[in-house]
Amino acid sequence: MANIKYLFFDCMETIVDLYDLPQENDYALWAFKDSGVEHFWKGFSDFLNSHEKVKNEISYTLEPHQEYDLIRRFELLVQKNKAISIEKQIEVVNKLHANYWKTYQSKCFVKSEVRNVLKELSKKYELAVVSNFKVNGGIEQLLQNNELGNVFKFVVTSINVGWRKPHRRIYEHATNLAGCSSSEILFIGDDYENDYKTPQRMGYKTIYLDKNGAKRSGIESVSNFYELQAVLKE
Template sequence: MKIKGIKDVFFDLDHTLWDFDKNSALTFNKIFKMHDVAVDLNEFLSHYEPINLDYWKLYREEKIDKASLRYNRLNDTFNKISFRADSTLIDKLSIDYIAYLTSFNHLFDDTLEVLNYLKPKYNLHIITNGFQEVQESKLKNSNIHHFFKSVTDSEQVGVKKPNPKIFNHALKKVNANPKTSIMIGDNLEADIFGALGIGMEAIYFNYLKDPTQQQVNQINNLNELKLFL
């Protein structure tokens, strides 16, 4: 089951190492209290999380810009729960969400253990579609920045995963060969198929245990990486 010949291990960040949903929920709880937004947090999140994923897909596909993503995911969610929020409030929440998001830094279970296990054996890197200023803060504030030799984000490159340009850029930056590199991430389209498409190995972090018919290497928790690497 071990994958032979790997030298460089590339990770996605959100939903792979950094527990986005947990940190996001804590952020919304904080900013709703700050702005006296009287909504049921669990109800809000039950709609926001799938809406957010849909908007990120549009963002990956270059169909919307950053500002549209940040505004519309909130506006659509408030409409779903029939809460009246004017554009001024949504703009304030959008700004404060980004400002406070990295003040919460929960990682997935076993993240530190696995990174400590991998670091002596491989060169570790990040490839993320997240926004540059936010991703840097996540890495530093969660005290995992030092594990990684490089961080490549979509804003640096001008394209997003699964575009082959971002993978090739990340490889070239550290003089890595796709045949001796592997990508680990939670998104089949962006992380797994994107990496496989340029000749890298890949492991799907299926932490939600979604059923998939795709014949790809997959794990349900990070500790299982030790079976492959």
């Protein structure tokens, strides 16, 4: 592609995959199970109920697509549990958060195909990650864990910007860091709205990563990173 200076990538399910896609309740389970603080709740159902109430309570206070740190959810959940003394609250919050993040990382991997192609592309283009994520520093750590820590010029996450894709502020922030116009950036990701349509409306060139390999009319897409590499060589 002519005149492209930067490649912006989504992260989760684009670069980093999970062995098993989580169900909605799994996020609470990953914090609770084997955390060492399970005894403060009657069981997982009790924890899940509290977790969902707190999640909804926080969402009511935010504007559409506004982001917050996941640890805030655990803090509020613990504060509302009368069985946990004030002196114990920080310890319990930290154990829930650490357990969640340890479990999450254990389920993540990067395909060798993805790793190899990214390293090759970095010889010709500047690469960056623009991703939604609720764990501060989490995307950076996942990339480091998978030998990709030095491949990207910068990482922009919703937790740092305060807004999730498809809010325009996260894209604008990334474009400012790139120091070029949006027309000189190619955005690649697996979310049709966040990584294809919205960036396109903001002037980016876009390629949709459609892992199912379904070629839809009028949509420029690839089904894997080798196909992406071939397109970029054209």
